[in-house]
Amino acid sequence: MHRRTLAFGLCLTLLASGCRNVTQTAMPASPATRPIRLPMGYIPSVQYAPLYMADERGYFADAGLSLDFDYSFETDGVALVASDELQFSLASGEQVLLARAQGLPVVYVLAWWQDYPVGIVAISESGIREPADLKGKHVGIPILGGASYVGYRALLKGAGLPQDIATLDVIGFTQVEALLAKTVDAAVIYVNNEPIQLESKGIDVTVMRVADYAHLASNGLITNEKTVQTRPELVRAMIVPMLRGIKEAIAEPDAAFLASKGFVEGLEGETALVQRKVLDASIEFWKTDRPGYSDASSWSTMQDVLLEMGLLSAPLDLSRAFTNEFLP
Amino acid sequence: MGTDLALRRLNKNEPEDRKRRLSRLARDPWLVPIAAVLGLVLWQGITYWTQLPSFILPSPLQVIRRFVDTAADGSLLRNTVATLSEVLGGLALGLTTALSLGYWLAKSRQAEKLLSPYIVASQSIPVVAIAPLLVIWFGPGRLSKILISALIIFFPVLVNTIVGLRSVPEELRDLMRSLRATRWQTFRLLEVPAALPVLFGGLKVGATLAVIGAVVGEFVGADEGLGFLINVARGLYDTALVFVCLAVLVGMALTLFGIVALLERRFCSWQESGRSL
Numbered sequence: 001m002h003r004r005t006l007a008f009g010l011c012l013t014l015l016a017s018g019c020r021n022v023t024q025t026a027m028p029a030s031p032a033t034r035p036i037r038l039p040m041g042y043i044p045s046v047q048y049a050p051l052y053m054a055d056e057r058g059y060f061a062d063a064g065l066s067l068d069f070d071y072s073f074e075t076d077g078v079a080l081v082a083s084d085e086l087q088f089s090l091a092s093g094e095q096v097l098l099a100r101a102q103g104l105p106v107v108y109v110l111a112w113w114q115d116y117p118v119g120i121v122a123i124s125e126s127g128i129r130e131p132a133d134l135k136g137k138h139v140g141i142p143i144l145g146g147a148s149y150v151g152y153r154a155l156l157k158g159a160g161l162p163q164d165i166a167t168l169d170v171i172g173f174t175q176v177e178a179l180l181a182k183t184v185d186a187a188v189i190y191v192n193n194e195p196i197q198l199e200s201k202g203i204d205v206t207v208m209r210v211a212d213y214a215h216l217a218s219n220g221l222i223t224n225e226k227t228v229q230t231r232p233e234l235v236r237a238m239i240v241p242m243l244r245g246i247k248e249a250i251a252e253p254d255a256a257f258l259a260s261k262g263f264v265e266g267l268e269g270e271t272a273l274v275q276r277k278v279l280d281a282s283i284e285f286w287k288t289d290r291p292g293y294s295d296a297s298s299w300s301t302m303q304d305v306l307l308e309m310g311l312l313s314a315p316l317d318l319s320r321a322f323t324n325e326f327l328p
Numbered sequence: 329m330g331t332d333l334a335l336r337r338l339n340k341n342e343p344e345d346r347k348r349r350l351s352r353l354a355r356d357p358w359l360v361p362i363a364a365v366l367g368l369v370l371w372q373g374i375t376y377w378t379q380l381p382s383f384i385l386p387s388p389l390q391v392i393r394r395f396v397d398t399a400a401d402g403s404l405l406r407n408t409v410a411t412l413s414e415v416l417g418g419l420a421l422g423l424t425t426a427l428s429l430g431y432w433l434a435k436s437r438q439a440e441k442l443l444s445p446y447i448v449a450s451q452s453i454p455v456v457a458i459a460p461l462l463v464i465w466f467g468p469g470r471l472s473k474i475l476i477s478a479l480i481i482f483f484p485v486l487v488n489t490i491v492g493l494r495s496v497p498e499e500l501r502d503l504m505r506s507l508r509a510t511r512w513q514t515f516r517l518l519e520v521p522a523a524l525p526v527l528f529g530g531l532k533v534g535a536t537l538a539v540i541g542a543v544v545g546e547f548v549g550a551d552e553g554l555g556f557l558i559n560v561a562r563g564l565y566d567t568a569l570v571f572v573c574l575a576v577l578v579g580m581a582l583t584l585f586g587i588v589a590l591l592e593r594r595f596c597s598w599q600e601s602g603r604s605l
Contacts, residue, residue, distance in 0.1 A: 083384055174549070
């Protein structure tokens with residue numbers, strides 16, 4: 001009897017503590033701020049410096065938002081936004097179209113990266129200088145899907161080359177190791193990342209950028225149709241500090257890198273030198289005369305590539321996939 | 329079949345009513361499919377009443393439709409065969425290595441003392457952490473997946489082999505010695521039969537783990553297999569296809585488990601009848 005009472009008391013205590021946690025989570029960080037969990041799609045990285053900078057300088061707080069950076073998978077972020085569990089996520093252009101094709105009501109509201117950061121890298125001594133040199137070669141790719149695959153296919157299409165010009169080897173995210181071990185002749189990479197890592201090891205590389213062959217909708221901020229319709233002020237509140245962060249990161253790369261140190265572990269010594277170059281290369285993709293603006297032609301090209309790849313079965317209403325109406 | 333196994337594992341001291349319930353289940357095999365159908369109806373009802381979008385929870389009908397589509401275009405069969413070949417390759421490699429090493433370790437205390445710390449330490453390494461390295465070392469083809477699959481089943485089979493061989497009663501070894509049995513005769517007529525029940529326990533775990541190992545390898549980097557297909561489906565927000573792949577993987581693991589259980593019934597029938605060695 002005594003034991004049963006004790007167990008009952010323990011259950012009540014657990015229940016009460018659970019309720020208290022729920023209450024704490026549901027409460028905003030302060031009466032004036034609204035918590036926003038933002039799926040980033042990748043691990044903590046200097047590539048997110050504008051967001052770190054805007055957060056550190058209090059721009060999100062000024063807009064009444066308290067940001068919680070969530071480094072989960074891109075597809076999970078898109079699904080959470082589509083189901084209105086979350087209101088915002090970072091996502092690439094192809095994800096928006098693929099998601100909408102499956103009925104996910106996501107809307108791209110801010111173009112952060114002006115061009116597609118994917119490319120093909122080869123070690124210079126391999127003799128590969130341009131896409132045509134890939135004929136008969138083995139090209140490593142992380143996965144037969146996502147931005148890497150779309151970028152690869154778009155590059156070949158833009159260069160007027162057949163899609164079977166090279167053999168694709170799916171190697172996971174081991175491009176640098178695979179190139180160094182010479183198990184592949186070239187690899188599909190992020191232009192602002194792997195080539196810099198290879199160069200930091202003293203290796204000369206040739207980089208072929210997708211951006212030089214096709215203008216594709218790239219990474220930016222997405223929300224869902226419900227938020228667009230019912231809470232447009234929230235979308236604006238999110239966009240304004242983000243744009244400010246992007247502009248200031250471009251203008252003050254040193255400060256942007258310093259801000260990243262508060263969010264990214266291990267930015268010291270040799271790593272700091274490499275990551276600083278990663279930031280500089282990333283900044284090149286953010287520069288534009290019209291920050292945040294989505295170019296309709298980049299969406300149209302993206303759709304063409306996805307249709308040709310068979311990832312879309314029919315054209316979509318692109319006007320519903322993106323909007324510039326929330327830009328200041 | 330599952331209920332039969334559960335029955336066999338029942339301890340004699342367990343309550344009679346539980347035994348009765350299980351024996352009733354064994355007598356009425358249609359209860360299992362009925363439960364499955366009820367589960368499907370409940371699932372369909374949930375998706376109908378909650379109106380959840382299909383990318384969150386597809387209905388059973390949507391999953392069945394996707395199953396038919398992928399079966400018709402051949403992609404499901406192609407990827408299932410790829411995964412199955414990796415699983416069988418992993419099982420063959422993992423079992424051969426674990427059984428041989430297990431026999432040696434069971435016989436030699438010195439070898440066990442020398443190697444067991446390393447073997448146990450190797451088990452603390454998560455397979456997902458080492459899988460990308462295996463892909464780099466052995467290439468992106470099927471070999472790296474076979475190795476990952478073999479690695480994941482190695483430990484449970486090894487441990488069960490050692491435990492099984494060491495569980496042979498000493499008096500029976502004395503009997504074999506008094507009969508002047510050769511080493512081979514002792515192995516074939518005493519050690520193998522005595523170790524089989526425990527060994528089959530390890531095999532059952534290994535058979536299901538091998539499927540997980542192959543899929544982990546395919547997640548890291550592959551252009552075929554059910555793990556690859558799940559990755560593609562996730563990228564396309566095709567949750568119904570993810571469910572199809574999961575169902576096939578479950579079916580594959582259950583089939584392998586069932587085959588081991590059948591072999592156990594075939595080779596350990598003496599144990600079921602309650603006879604001892």
